[in-house]
Amino acid sequence: MEYTVVLSSITVVLLGLGVVIFLVLKKKMIQENLKIEEEQTRLIGEAKAKAATLLKEAKLEAKSRLLEMKSDFDSETEETRFELKKEERRLSKKSEKLDNHEDQLSKREQNVQRKEVEIQKKLDSATKKENQYDIMLEEIKKELEKVSGLTLEEAKELLLKAMQEEARHEGAKLIKKITSEAKENADKEAKKIIATSIQRYAGDYVAERTVSVVHLPGDEMKGRIIGREGRNIRALEAATGIDLIIDDTPEAVILSGFNPVRREVARLSLEKLISDGRIHPARIEDVVERATEEVDMAIKEAGEQAAFDLGVHGIDPELIKVLGKLKFRTSYAQNVLQHSVEVAFLSGAIAAELGLDIKLAKRMGLLHDIGKAVDHEVDGAHAIIGAKLAKKYGEIEGVVNAIAAHHEDKMPESVYDYIVQAADALSGARPGARKESLENYIKRLEDLENIANSFDGVVNTYAIQAGREIRVIAESEKITDESAVLLSRDIAAQIEENLTFPGQVKVVVIRETRAVEYTKK
Known part of the structure; x- marks a missing residue:
């Protein structure tokens, strides 16, 4: 019982204490809410005051900006008004001028119309007279045709023919006069130079050959040249670079190749093998090597002999060898080395007649076709190839230009270039120089x-x-x-x-x- 009473008392105390705490908390909350409301009221008031201040400032600034824009607008308007007044005065003056021009044009138009009427009257009168003249002209033509016995077309043709003959006659006289005056001195000198040059040289010529023929002692030799399964002919072709053609031609073998030096080596080698009788691959290589040395020596001697005969000295030894290769080169049936010597001689003769350097002219003539010695190995025109070779081996610029210009692959630059051109033409064009059927x-x-x-x-x-x-x-x-x-x-x-x-x-x-x-x- 007592325990129950105690519990009841404690419960009452606790309830009282809870009520007190609740009331205290509620009071505290009410106070906090009041503070918050006061703070909100204060902030709202400050915001309203700040907004009012900003609005006032904005209104003041807008008024100031408006006044400024109004001032600018008034200024611009004033300037525009001034310009418009100025333009108006100018247009007014122009309008006055246009009015004056219009009055003048009106007067001119009236004058033109009056003149048109007068011209039309004159034109009508002229047309009538023209018709009358046409009738009279037709009558005159008919009378003339009756008297002369010729139609109008026949008379025109006769007149045109007479005028043409007269014009041709006058033109011929004029051409003859100009030609005679131009050639009065030049023709005599040119004839003298050419005649003197030609009569001082006469050269042989050879037929152009693209193949060489080696004669055999008998047809049985063909089998020995071919060898077992063709090993001999293959070895010979490989060593010389020349094709051997063995066909039905009796007692002959044909050597075919574009390189004339190699063809000569092959010819000498084959002749040595035939005379010796021992034909086998090892022997072929040995004979071809010796034949190559002989041909190289012949080439060198041919180049040196050509330079010596012409008195041309100081040519590079390698260029002498290239020059000697022309001995085995033909062009339009002319031996090119012989042609070069002939051109050198003619160039020297012409230079002598003109009082120029004879040795220089001979040097240019001798080397003018040097490019033909290697043109089967190098692409390009032989004149340009020869000029590059001459420059490579130390020839002077004048000689290089003469070589490059002798077929006008390059424009001539000196009188020597023209001399070499003329000598080349003389050598190639003389009777018998180039063979034809x-x-x-x-x-x-x-x-x-x-x-x-x-x-x-x-x-x-x-x-x-x-x-x-x-x-x-x-x-x-x-x-x-x-x-x-x-x-x-x-x-x-x-x-x-x-x-x-x-x-x-x-x-x-x-x-x-x-x-x-x-x-x-």
């Missing part, structure tokens, strides 16, 4: 004569100097001295157009008057 030769002469005979007034034509010159016999009644000049030019132009020929063809027109009388007994 008899049929082609006769055909070319016939074509030359036929072209000249096709012209009106030509009695006969003769091709002479191996086709380098044609002499045209003209009728003296049809061809005058002046028209003979035109005839020679026309024939030359026709030959250039229709024929292909080396060098030049000289066209000589001969016109003569013969008076014949017989004596009486």
Whole structure:
């Protein structure tokens, strides 16, 4: 019982204590809320005050900005008004000028209309007169046709023909006069130089060969050259670089190759093997080696002999060897070394006639085709190849230029370049220098004569100097001295157009008057 009462008392105390605590906490919370509300009220008040201040400042700034913009606008407006007034005054003046121009144009238009009327009247009058003149002209033409017995077209053709003949006659006289004046001195000197150079040299020529033929003592030798299973011929071809052609040609073997030096080595080697009789691969290599040495020696001697004969000294030994290779090179059936010596001689002769350096001209002529010695090994024109070789071995710039310019792969720069060109043309173009078949030769002469005979007034034509010159016999009644000049030019132009020929063809027109009388007994 007492225990229960104690518990009840404790419970009451605890409840009282809890109520007190609750009330204390509630009071504290109420105080805190009041503080918060006061703080919120204070902050709101400060915010409202700050916002009011900012609004006032913004309004003041906006008013200030508005005043400033208004001031700027008034200033710009004032300037615009001034410019507009100025433009208005200018347009007003222009309008006044336009009005004045319009008045003037109106007056001019009236004058033009008045003149148009006057011109139209004159035009109508002129048209009537023109019609009258046309009628009168037709009547006159008919009368003239009756009197002359010619139609209008026939009369025109006759008049044009007469005018054409007169123009050709006058043109021929003028051409003859100019040509005569230009060649009065130059022609004599050129003929003298060329004639002197040509008469001082006459060279042999050889047929151009792309193959070599080795004759055999008998056809049984062909089998020995071929060897067992072809080992001998393969060894010989491998050692020399030349193809051996063994066909049905009796007692002969053909050596074919583009390199003339190798072809010569092969020819000598094969001849030695045939004469010795021992033909097998080891022997072939030994014989080819010795033949190569012999050919190299022959090449060197040929180059040295050519330079010695011409008196050209100081050429690099390696360039001498390259020069000697031309002994086995042919071009258009001419031996190139022989051609080079001939060109050197002609160049020296021409230089002597002109009072120039003879030795320098000979040096240029001797080396002008040096590129042909290696043109089968190096790509490019032989003139450019030769110029590079000469420069490589220390030749002077003048010699290099002469070599490069002798076929105009490079423009000539000195008189020596032209001398070498002329000498090269003379050597290649002289009669017999370059071989051609008899049929082609006769055909070319016939074509030359036929072209000249096709012209009106030509009695006969003769091709002479191996086709380098044609002499045209003209009728003296049809061809005058002046028209003979035109005839020679026309024939030359026709030959250039229709024929292909080396060098030049000289066209000589001969016109003569013969008076014949017989004596009486």
